[in-house]
Structure formats: structure tokens, C-alpha cells
Amino acid sequence: MDNPRVFADIPAEEFAVIQSLASILKFRHIFIFIADRSGSAVSIRELLFQHPGGSVTQVPDSGSLSQAVFEALHGPVINGNREVFGSLSGHFKLPFGGSIYTALIYPLEEQTSLLFICDDGEPGVHGESLEMLSTVSRMVSVSVRNRISNSDLLFEETKYKHLFASAPEAIAMVDGENRILDVNPEFERLFQYKGQEVLGKKLDELISPGLMLDEALELTRSNWEGRRVMVESKRMKKDGSWFDVSIMGVPFNNNYGHQRIFGIYRDISKRVKSEDQLKNRAAFIEYISRISSELINTDISNIDAIIEDALERVARFNKAERAYLVGISEDESYIRITHEWDDDIRQSHRSCQSSILIRDIKEYFLRLRSGKTFQLRRDEAGITEGTEELPFFFDLLNIESLINIPLFVGREFMGYIGFDMYSRPYHWDEQSVNIFSLTGQILVNALSRKRTEEKLKKALMSAEASDKLKSAFLAGISHEVRTPMNHIMGFIDVINEGDPSPDERREYLQIMKNSGTHLLRLIDDVIELAMIDSGQVHLRENICELGRFMQSLKAEFENIRTSMGKVAVELKLETPDQYTDLVVQTDEFKVRQILWNLLSNAIKFTSVGTVTFGFNIANDKTRIEFFVKDTGIGIDAEFHNVIFERFHRLDSGISRHYGGVGLGLPISQGLVSLFGERIEIDSAPGQGATFRFRIPLKLNNPETTGSIPVREIRKVYNWKGKTILMVEDDPVNMRFLTVLLTRTEANLLYASDGREAVELIAENEVDLVLMDMQLPVMNGYDATRMIREIRPALPVIAQTANVLAEDKDECMEAGCNDYIPKPIDKNILYYKMNRLLFNKGAESAD
Template sequence: MDFERRLKNKTIFAVMSVLLILCTLYFTLDIRKQKQFIDWEIQKENDIVHFEIKTLLQNTNQLYRDKIQYFVNNPEIKSQFKANNFQALYQKIFPFYTVLKSEDPYHFEINFYSKENQLVLNMETGAGDPSRKLNSNSVVFKSNQEKQKKKGFEIYNSQLYYKIVEPIIYKGEYVGCIEFAIRETEVIEHVEKDFDVHIATLFNAKQLDKKLISNLNAISFKESQMIRSTSENAFFQETLKQKITFPNKFKYHSKYYYVDIIKVETNLSNEGLEGIIYFREITDLQNQFKTVVYRSLVIIFLILLSTYIILHFSFNKIILKVFNLQDSLDKRLAQKTKEIVKANAELNQIFNTTGNSMRLIDNNYNIIRVNRAFNMLSGISKEDAEGKKCYDIFPGPYCHTAECPLNQIKNGEDRIEQDIKKSSRQGKVIPGILNAVAFKGEHGEILGVIEDFKDITKRVEAEEALLKTEQQFSFFMDNLPLGVFIKDENFRSVYLNKYMDNVHSNDNCQNKTPEEIFPEEYANRVIEEDQKVLNGEVLIVEDQLPNKLGEIKTYQTHKFRFRAADNSWHIGGVSIDITQKKKTELELKILSNAIHHSPACVVITDLEGKIEIINPSFTQITGYSEADVIGKSISILHSNNSKNTIESFQNIINSVISGKDWQGEFHNKKKNGEIYWELASISAVKNSKREITHFVIISEDITARKKSEKELIDAKEKAEESNRLKTAFLANLSHEIRTPMNAIIGFSNLLLDEDMSKEEKVKLNNLINDNSQNLLKLIDDVIDISKIQSGDIQLNKTQCYLNKLLLDLYVSFSIQIENDSKKEIHLSMNKGSREKDFSIITDPVRLKQILYNLIENAVKFTTKGFVEFGYTLIEDDKKIQFYVIDSGIGISNDKFDMIYDLFRQADESFTREYGGTGIGLSISKKIVHHLEGDIWVQSTPEQGTNIYFTLPYEQPESKFEVEESNSVNQFNWQNKVLLIADDIDINYKLIEEILLPTKAKILWAKDGKEAVELCLKNDSIDLVLMDINMPNMNGYEATQKIKQHKSNLKIIGQTAYAQDNDQSKCLDAGFDNYIAKPIKIETLLSTINKAFTKN
């Protein structure tokens, strides 16, 4: 009895000890598996959070780095920055800044700093802030110091900012930098909301600036400094007191948390960034773990209790049965037990080392075994699952089909993998990956299938979130007001947003190369640019392309390279339609050039009248440079700064401020003190709020116009005076014409009296001739006036026999004085040279005309006394000085200039004592100047007048001989035949009568064509008198044709136009000589005789 009791006790103790060990082992393995499952869940969430935070920060930094590149690489922005034109810079950037502010989810700032660390422009305020002080460790200070781009964290306005600073280089010169500041708070809050975590940023206190740390509500943690980005600092203060390490789990206020740090790859180690700490609540997982532990402990306790009771009350029966077993049975049982234990150990290992849902199914679709992950995922307990049909418990979509994993395994498949969805008992749809493999016996026979179902809910949610993000990104990109494209390293387009569809005229440019989209020349240029980008260059190019509507648009494209997901280089590009901008720039350039090159002064002042801008015309007109006037009052130009002037200018400003433009004239003063007149227009310049900010003054120097106006007034008065003089001239002209005409007509009628003696008829004929000469001279004077006023006066310089010319004048005026009984004048002539044939090269006709006018005036205005004329040689100056001196009425000094004006005399009354038209001296002065001489007068009233003029002295080279006076009766041309070519009958009859006593044979041609025909047919013609102006063919052309066939035939030209250059034209045309109408008998006979003599 005692033995049995001791055996019983020892057996119970041994069995209970072994069972306790087995239960302890089971409990340990189960707890470890559950812990692994929880760790797997945490790690899975941790991986997602890691990925999202890193991606978000990298995308954020890349996004804003790309944005800042637009400003840094824009040449216009750099130019305005260099010129310190910050207002224009603000206007340029503001539209783009506004779009960013409206579209960007994060708070950011854009600031421009000079190289002296001065804040010159804040895009939020539109102005600079010289008072903002920069710490020597600030990102901007370091960038300016090293002239390189910098990035890092800074504290500003009690907020943490991540700053990107890019230097601005203009034409090789460092001019400052641009700062892009992104507040990290919104970025962190975005992650916290999406993933239900708490996030803080951890910095190394040794590397952070102590001054920055002292300004923060910071929490010390070991050797680092933790800076909270959001508002829940109390949570971190409490938790971090526990001095936890990373990663770790801890309890806080009855809740469990998992904490880890994310190392962000941002190249910010020098700025002190340790990483990003995030805390995730795992209370549910921890409670689930506790439940499993408690349940396992209860099961173990029940097993131990049950075993003890069984052993205690059934020990004898068991012992008896054990001792009665056969050895063979013991061996078989032991072997089988080993196999089962071995098999169970493998299954346990498989089932307990995975967090996936697993179940074992036999060939009859019965569930043999499930793991705890299956229970948790499906919501079905082990008891409710094992022994049931697989298609009734947590079924898949392919049950009862050929796609059933068990059916496929039976049909020979080794492994099945399916993406399917299952529904838990609570109705939750769970996406997952099902892997099924055969469960085989010891002989390789298929006993069933092992299913492994991996819950991929988080991954699907992440993929859906990613897809949603991609859709949002795609929608965002397609609605951007600019084109975005991506090309691979073979220049093929792999992404184009919708905007690019309008940029290209082709309908589909996706997955195409430039050769497939553009013409060859343009495609080659694009490929060349893309190759440069792949080589590391950043390009900004402008192109003009037709869109789908055929409109030519101008685009600015920013190209850069980046690493794609497969680590290959890709080309990114942004195209902006700058057509309107280019048009505006062109208009502004045209306007700027117009202002810059405007002959009018342009001045822009502030409201106080201080000058801010001037154009070059201002400097040219006033003499003031920009340095002289910029910042000074416009009153610097006032000719005087009296009280009235200041009040008047203030009234003008008040008028402009009231909304009215002002226009008027100023009397201003130049820098050199010169006074000038200015016509000015003053207008107000208003800003977008309709507030007046400046005044613009556009003016022009009207000094010349004012002078012209005065000259016009004087000219008007002079014209009125000239009109009056012309009226007087016409009255005098009428009188001067009627006087000789009256004598000519009267004496011509008297010649018809048959009783008149021959001597009386000769006398009357002489009178008629004298008056005809006077009338001809008057006509010549009127023609000369026309030539002088039209500038068409012509000279014919030739050899002039000076003494003969003076003698002719002396004889002519001697006769005139002798025949005038009212004149008691002694006329004398002085020859400067005693040579009989003394001659010079000049225009003898014009010289005689000058002397005739001067002598005629001297005789006219001298009643009693003397008149002397002559010349003297001034050999040193190579000049000849002519003079006419009289003792007549004289001229007062104030009328010396007046007497040379047309139609004027010293006495201009209609009842004046002396006749004449008043044009002789004016004609004489003009001719003297044309002959390169000077004329002047000396006179005293009632004492006489001396008039002098000089002409150049040139050695004579005579072409024509001096004509000698001849009588018609001297010539006998009985054997000569003369052809007269003239279309006027009276001219022919006059010449015929003159030549009648010479007995020459006369032929008549009425035009040039007839003259040519007669000359070619009649070889007996000895000489031709050719009129110049005839119908059908003029005299020049007729002479040339005749000379072509009969070069020795003498041809003498005659014309009624009496132009100065007619003689030269005649000689050039082939004439042998030339005479002018009205024809003088002696001249005609002398010229013909000379031709016959030479012949």
C-alpha cells in the first residue's frame, strides 16, 4: 500500500513535472509567436510611415528647389536685381508668387538679400526690411559669405523653417541671393493626420547654434535637442523623461506606444538634423497580446488540473493497463508517437513562425488545423474552424470551381498563388495573397493542402492612396497653366501633361522622339539641346511654335536632368506661354526706346516734385546729367524762383492732382544759365489703387519755334511790305513800259508821213530804236528778277575786252546826257589799264549789265555835277575793283541795305521825282555775288554816292574774236546761198530784209526736219541760220543730223530765250556760232561774214 502510494505520488509528480515543462515550452513558443506577430504588424506600419515621410520630405524639397531655380535662372530677374530695381522685380515675380500661394499647401516665404546681408525684398510685404538682422550662422549669411547655395533649418518668428538659399550671379558677378523658407509645421501635421502618429524633429544640440536653441521651447534628450514642430509638447516632455532608446515600446497614461527615429537623407548633417521621431499608439495590439497570454495561462492551468485529477483518481487502472501492454505495442506506440511529435513539431514551426493566416485542409475539404493569425484575421475561433469544410469557413472566391487551390494541387500543380479577397465573420473584406502547397505523407502521397493567406490590406490601402495621389497629381499637372514633359535618355517623351497637347500641333506626341514630332531642322536643334541637358547643363530656351489652331506662340522652356526610379537619367521640362509677355516686353521696349530716343524731354518726379527719372533728351537740352538732378526738385530748371513762380507752379501741380492734365509754356534756365522756352505737358501717374504716385513731364525746347514765330511775324510784316513794294513796282513798271511804248508807237506812226524829210525820218528811227532798247532792257531786268528768285541765273564766262566795254558805256551815256536838256553832268571814264585790248575772263554781258545799272542810277539821281566810272587793278589780291562815283542826292546810312532789296528805292512814294522800277541795284548785287565778287556803297546825303564792286582777275583765253562794227553795204554775197530755219514768218522776213542788200540767195525751212531735208538734198547751201526752238524737230537735233553728213557746213544758232548758257549749249551741239534775239543788224552781218571768211 505504501509502495503504491509512493509510486503514485512519484508518478504524479513526474507526469506533472513533464507536463509542466511541456506547457511552459508551449507557453514560451506561443508568446514568442504572438510577439513576432505584433512586431511584424508594427514593422509593417513602420515601413509605410518611413516610406511616406521620406517621400514627402524629398518631394517637398525637390518641388521647392525646382521652383527657386526658376527665379535664379531668369535673366530678367537677375538684371532687375543687379540694377536695384526692386519694385520692378516685385511686379515681375508677384503673379507667379500669387499662384504658388494659392496652390501650395504649405506655408513658405520668398526673400531677396543683397550681398551685404540686407533684406531688400520680401514678397509677402512687397518691400525690404533693413532692420532684419542675420545671425552669422544663418543660411543666408553663410551663402553670401561662401557665394554658394546653402540649405538648412532655422528658427524665425518662433517657427521652424527649412530654408533653401541660391546665389544670384549676373554676368559673372555675385549680386546677392534668394531665400525660399518652408515652414516644416504644416509638412509634419500632414503626415500626422494621414497616419495617426505623433512626430517631432530631433537635432544635435552640439551642432545647433546656441542662440537659436535658447529661443525655442525645446526639450533636452541625452546629448541631442528635440524640437517639437506641433503643439503637443507635454506628450513629448513626459515620454522623453523615460530615457528610451530607438526603436522602443513604452506605456504612457494607460496607453502603449511605439517610438522610432527616421533618418532622413537630406544632406543636412552639418545643420544638426538627427532625424524625425514618430510615436504610434499600439494599445490594441498590446491588449491583444495580453489576452493571448491570459488565455494561454488559463489553458495550461486547466490542463495541469485535469491531468492531476485524472492521475489521482485513475492511477490504478492506468498502471494496470500500462503493465499489461505488450512490448511490441510499446515499440510501435513509441515509434508512432515519435512520428507524430516530429510531424507536429514541423507544423508548429510553420504555423508559429509566420504572421500570415494559415490552415491545413485534407483531400475531403476538411479543415484539419488553423493558426492564431487565422483566428484573428477571420474572426473565427479554432474550435469553430477545425473539422469544418473549408468552403464554409473563411472561403475564397474560387471555391467549387476549377480554380480551387486544392483542386489544382490534386491536378498536379506544385504551388498556387492568387490575389483574392476574403470576408471575415464580421463582414470585413480583406485583400490578400493566397499561397497553397501540397501536404504530403511519408511516401509522397497528397494528403491535402496547406494555405497561407497574407493580409495586404495596408499595402492595398497604400497603393490606393498612392493611386489617388497620382490621380490628384495628374489632375493637378493637367490643370497647370504651363506645359510639363519628361523624356528618357533616348529623348523619347514618356510624360506630357494636357497643356503640352496645345503646344504641339501634332495630336499625339506621347512616346515619340523629336524627329517624329518636329521638322528635321528644328528636331536636330531640340536633340542638341537635350544632349546638353543630359550632360549636366540646365537650359532655358525660347521657341516659337504653331499650336493646333495654327497660332504662332512663344514658349520659354526650362530643361533639367534628374534620376528616374530605375536610376537612369531623364530630362524634365517646363514650358510657359510667354507670347503675351514677349508682346508686352516688346511694347515696353518700344516705349522705353521711344522715351530714350524721343527728341522731347521726359521727366518723372515724385509727389514732392523731386526728379527720379530723366531721358537723354533732357540732358541734351538742359545740360543737366542724371547725377546733377536725380533727387533734386524740378524747380532747378526755373529761370527764377520768385514767390509768383513758386505759387504758379504749385497751382499747376494742384490742377494735375485734381485729375486734369496741364499743358503750357515755361521760361526755364539751362545748366549753363541760358534761358530757353519749353512747351510742357504734365500728367499724373496712378497705381492700381488709383492713387497718384508720380508726375510725368513731357516737354520740348520751343526756343527755335518761338524764334521762328517771331521771324514769321517779321516775315509777315516784311511780306506785307514786299506786297506794298510790288504794288508800287507794278505801278512804276506800267509807267516805265508805257513811256518807251508810247514813243515807239507815236514815232512809228509819224514815219508814215510822206512829207517828212529823210533826216527827220532818221532821227525818228533813232528815237524808236532807243526806246526799243530801253523797253528790251526793262524786259531783261524782269527776266533776271525771275531767274534770281528761282536760283536759275546762269553765267557765261568768256574773254571780255574791258576798255572797249567801258568805252561803249561811255559813248552810250554821253549821248543820253547830251540829249537830256535837264542834265548838267560831266561824265568821265577811268581805265585801270592802258592796253587797248586789255581783257579778263568774266561774263561780259553781266558785267556790262552791272555797270549799266550803276551808271544809270548815278545819272538818274544827279542833276548837276559829275559822274565818274572806271576800274583799278589790285594785283596782290588778284582782283579788279570797279567803281561808279556821282555828286548826286546821296543816300543816308540807314538805307544802305534797303536799296539792294527788290522794288525799293530811297524814295518810295508814288509821286517820287525819279523814275525806275527799283530792281537795278538788287540785280546788280546778285550778279556780283554770282561772279564771286563783293559790292558796297559809301554815301552822304546831298554830297553824292560811291559804289564799288570787285571781281576776280583771271587771265583771258579767247575763243571768239572781237566783233567789229560793219555796215550792210560792205558785204556782197551774190554767190552765196543761205538757209533760214525759223517757224515764225516775221522773223524770216526780218532777216530776209536785212540780207537783201547783200544779194545772197535765201532759202526758208519752217522747222528742223525740213531744214535737214533741204541741207541733205541741196549741196549749194553755204550757211544755215538755225532757230533753236521749232516744231517737229528742234535746232539742236537738226544741227546734229546735218553735221553727221556735212561737218563743214557752217551753222549759226539763234534763239529768243536769251539764256546765259545758250551759247555753251549751241557750241556743244555742233553750232559754229550763236546770236541772240532781238537780232542786231551789225551782229548778224559780222557773224555771217566771219563764218564765210573762215570758210
């Protein structure tokens, strides 16, 4: 129960008086009592013990009376604040032996009492001795009070230092000039200063420089006016970084009357950050709700701007450095970025991703279309299933992480929304992924709405323009038909009614032939467009030597250029030297048709200058790129898409000046789409035009195809010793075939119906049959089936005016080895017959 802050040696002179008094009054024991405010014992300690022999000992720590003695003796003094005399029964034992018989208790200040005990009889305490005892007691009381006061001060100081040092808040104590007198360890840790670095410095200037200084000085001024302040603000660390703190300024006066201020700081950065995140999230949710409503109600002309803004906000909120929407072409042949935001660290990549062929990312695309979300780091690209094609794009765009989320409207796959990180690898949490997905769905719904409204507007405009287009087309096609017919009918009359010279006759006949060719091409164009629209046009691959093919086109268009009077236009062919002998498998007829249309337009719309065409091989060696460039009138960018729409012309003036009904480019675009590609155009008014398209590069392998390179086929054929049966009911066509085949020195047989053809084959060693399919008595299909029973390996080539895809299929099903449409191209006829006569393709048709 001892309390070290209370007990100390009594001063020597006071102790001597106590000793004398104890001897006179026959007190053997003197105790000091300490009690708390309630009167309970705090400490009971014996100060003096007088031995029976007369010697006296000051006892610093001789033990204590029991609690029961204390309560019996000390309690009345505390309650009554007066001296108490009394006799006690002998069962109260003393620490050194003996019992208490008589006791005198004298109250002191500060809840303290002196207890004088006689253990062998009553003490001699009378009036004079009592006064003496009172005087001595007051002397002891002063000493005890001073000692207690000093002990209290020491205790409070120790307590203050402990609390100051262990406080969880950063504390700085400043004087009247705002100079730092002391800081605690938490201040050193929080503000990154050592205590010696800041002592004597002005607190506000140290941690609240710049714009925050006025605020800090105002708070300090309030403290000096005696007000306690509590605020939340920002303060600066030693390293110059700012952080959020709660601040409490507490003014006080020390023991010497000097005014001081405690500045108490607590780091609330995490709480403020959390609150800011909650506020931002609430604001973001409100924003998403607002744009969702806007995208439903706004005019479609505003949708793109709203989407661009939304991509930026969503990306910034979720710490992405790039955001984009990717759409799909209607034929699902390629994807392209429709909307994009970039954080300005890099330039937009829309140009380099404007058109990515789906076949180049086929597996990735299929998994996105199935609904799979991809979140990848650079080191995962190519390893994760379905991402084998992606490392190239990570390298191309210098991406560290990406996330792509598929988007659907109903069950229709519309594309995906993507977010990238350039600066570092990053993983978006589930909450961010949900935000991305929600945003993407809102945006794609808006785009779907825009697309639907645009289609409706376009349909309305098309309906309104339909009559004009029909009228313009009919007028144009009427002109295109009647003009060559006028040439033909007119010069027939001239020849019949006059007697032209041989040179004039040749000239008239050439004009008639050219006009007939023009009419035939017009009819072919109309039929071809109808077939493309109905999906009846398919690729039919054959063997093509690119060099020879391009040279033949050049030769053909040199004649066309001359016939069109374009003497001021130079025609150039540019092909890579290393690929002049390249032999590939492709649909040569359709490639020729595409180039024919493009070259015709280039020459038509160029009065002076050059028309250049050719091909290149793509860097990845997977595609051939054809091009046609001219220095003609050029095309404004706003019409780059219009020219591929059927019957559309730039204006009626151009139609009248250059002619045509506007079918060539729509047909060409339709044919190029069969290869999974699109025609691209680069043009501006007065700067000419460049058209490009690509087809897959498939090298010809004679060993696997059973074919020989085209370069080995001669233009002059000698089939002496071969017997060819021509089956044709039209005398003019039969005459035409006879003229062509007589040049080959082959033996020719003739049949005018299918039954006659079968009989001739049974009776003769025929090497090849040219079979018309529309025949009297027995048609060509049934005749071919019967021939297959007689001569299973005999080559049969169908020749027919039926040019639809199903017509060719019907011929092949009947047993024909190949097929040639009317009007017959002699070069194609020779080529196909030569291959079959010498068993270089008898098993399958091209």
C-alpha cells in the first residue's frame, strides 16, 4: 500500500522535536496515515519507534497497521476533523510486538493524520503537552503538504510526458510566436521530420506553405483569442507531398502563466479517399443514368458525341488509358473502331485499326461472339486459348493490358467495348468489369437505335428517290441500248442499200461488232447484278498465270483506249519482277471482270494523263493486291460510298458526258465481296483516283491439282489426229465453231441433236465432245448421261446460253467435264479443250 510520492524522511530538526515529545509523553510508536477523499486508507506507515531501552529509531519502512486499526482510529478524525483520544482493547497488535492501550490521533491537512500510541499504559497528555503536540503536528503537516505537492507535480509531469509521447495523434506545442517548442514521435513520423529539425521553426510556415498558409494563420489567430478550433484540411510533409488531416488547435497557459497552443493532427487520407470514391461513384452512377436517358431521347446526330464523352469518363473513373467501341461489318468480314478515346499520352489508333479482317483474328472473334470476356496482360496474349493472334496487336499498339467485353442487342452480336493500359500491367476488378459491361450495353443500344433510325430515314429517302432513280435508269439504259442499236441497224441499211468498198465494209462491220459487244456487256451487267443480289454467283477457281493475265488485259485495253479516242491517255502496267511468272489458283474470270470495270472507268474519266494498273503481294504473303490508278477528274470524298450503289451517278451531266448506267462499280464491289474483301478508294476532285482490292494468294501446285501452268499453253493449237464432235442445232453457231476448230487441223464431226450425237460416238473414236444443252429430239443433259454409259472417260464440254450458277451445276451433274457460256470466247474455248484433249483436267472442271 506504500505510495512513494508521499513518504520521505522528516527533516532532522522536526524529527528531533518529535523524538523529545515522544519520550516526554511516553509514546512508543508514531504513525502517519494517508487517506483518499472518501476516507479509505491509502497508506499507513510508522515514522518512529522508541525502544524499551530509551533509544529512538526513525523507521522509513517498518510495516503498516492493519486496515481494521486504521478504520477504528482514523475514521473519526476524518469525519470530525478534531483530536481523538481513546483506549483500545489489547487485541490490536503492533508490528514490533505489544498491544495498543492508548492512542492519540491528530489530524493534518491533505487527508493525513499522525497517530501516537502508548503500549504500556496511559500517556501523560495534559493541556500544556497537548498544545506542544499540536504545534509539532502542524510542523509535520507543512512538511507533508509540501512533499505531497512536489510529488504531485512530479507525477503530473511524468504523466504528461507519457501521454505526449504515446499519443496516436501528431502533436506540436508552439509558443506565442508560433514557434515550435516540442513535437511528439507521431508528429515526426507523420510529417517525416526529426524533432531537432523543427524546434524553433514556425509551424504554419513549415507544414502549410503557399496557398494553405492564410488558412493556417487564421486558425492560429483563433487559438490565440482563446478559442479551440477543429477543422479538416491539407498539410505538407517534408518530401513536399500533401495529405488530408483533421486539425485541433488547443490554447492553454503553463504553470508560469505563458500561453501555449497544442496543434493536434490526425491523418485522414484513407477516410477522405474512401469518401471521395463514394462521392465519385455516386456521381458516376448518376452520370450513367443521365446518359442512358439522353441516349434514348436525344437526336441521333448527338449520339456519337455522347458516346465519345462516356468512353472518356468511364475510362478515367476505372483508371484505363484508352477506351473504344468496335463494330462489325454487315457481312462480318472485318471489324473497325467506331468510337475511341485516348488519354493524350498517345495518338489515336483508329487509323491503324480502322479495318481488321476477321479471318486474321478468327478464333478470338468467335469466342467474343460466343459471349466470352477477355482480360489479358501482354504476357498472357498468345498463351490464353483463343488469343493466338493477339501478340501482334499488343506489340503494334504497345499495350500492357486490355479488356474486351462482347456486346449484343437481343441475340445479335454487335461488336465489343475495349479498354487498354499502356503504362503498366493492370487488372480491373469485378466492379470495374461490371461498369464496363453496363456502359457498353447502354452505348451499343444507342448505336442500334441510331442505325435503325438511319435505315428508316434512308429507306424513306430511297422510297422518295425511287421514281427518280427508275426514271433516270430507264432513260440511261434506253440511251445505252438505242445508241449501239442505231449503229448496227444504220450500217446494215448502208451496206444493203449501197455498194461500199472493201475498206468501208470492214469499217462498218467493225462498228457493228463494237456496238454488239457493248450491247452484250450491258445485258451481262444487268444479269450479273441480279445474280449477285440473289446469291447465285460463286467463285470458280482455275489456274491463272498472273503475268500473262495482266499482259492480256493491257493488250485488250490498248485497243479499247484507241477505239475510245483516248490517244492522250497512256496505259501502264506495273507488276513485281519477281512475280511475273507466278501461277495461282483463283477465279480468273471474276478478277478479269473486276479489273475490266475499273480500267474502263479509269480510261473513260481520264482525258489526258496516265492510267496505271498492276498488282503487289502483301507483306504477309497471304493476299494479292490489285490496283488501278488514273489522273482523271477524281471523286469527292462524300461520294466514295455512293459510287458503289447501283444506278447512282455523280450527276446527270457526267452521265451525259461519259455515258453508262452506273452498274460497273456495284458489280465489282459485289464480286470482290465474294473474296471476303472490299474495294477501297483514294480520290479527290481533280487529283485522279486509285482503286484497290485484294484476293487470297493461293499458289498453284501442279502435282496436287493435276494442271499445268498457263505459260505452257500455246495460243496456236495443233490437234491433228484428234476427232472432235460438235453438237449444235443452230447453223450459225455450228459455222462459228467450224471456223474456229478448222484451224487446229482436228477431224470434225457434226450432230444437230442429242440422239445423233450418241450414235456418232458409238460408231467413231471421238476424243472430245462440244455439247449444246438445248437440243431437239434429245437434249444435251440426257445425251451426256448416255455418253457416260458408253464412254465414261470421254471429255464433254457443255456450251450453253444459260449462264446462271444452277445451270452450270446441272451440266456438271449430267456428266460434263467443263462448261463454257455463250457467246463463246475462242481463247477460253481453246484453253479448256486443250486441257481435256491431253488429259490435263478431265476429272474436274474449272
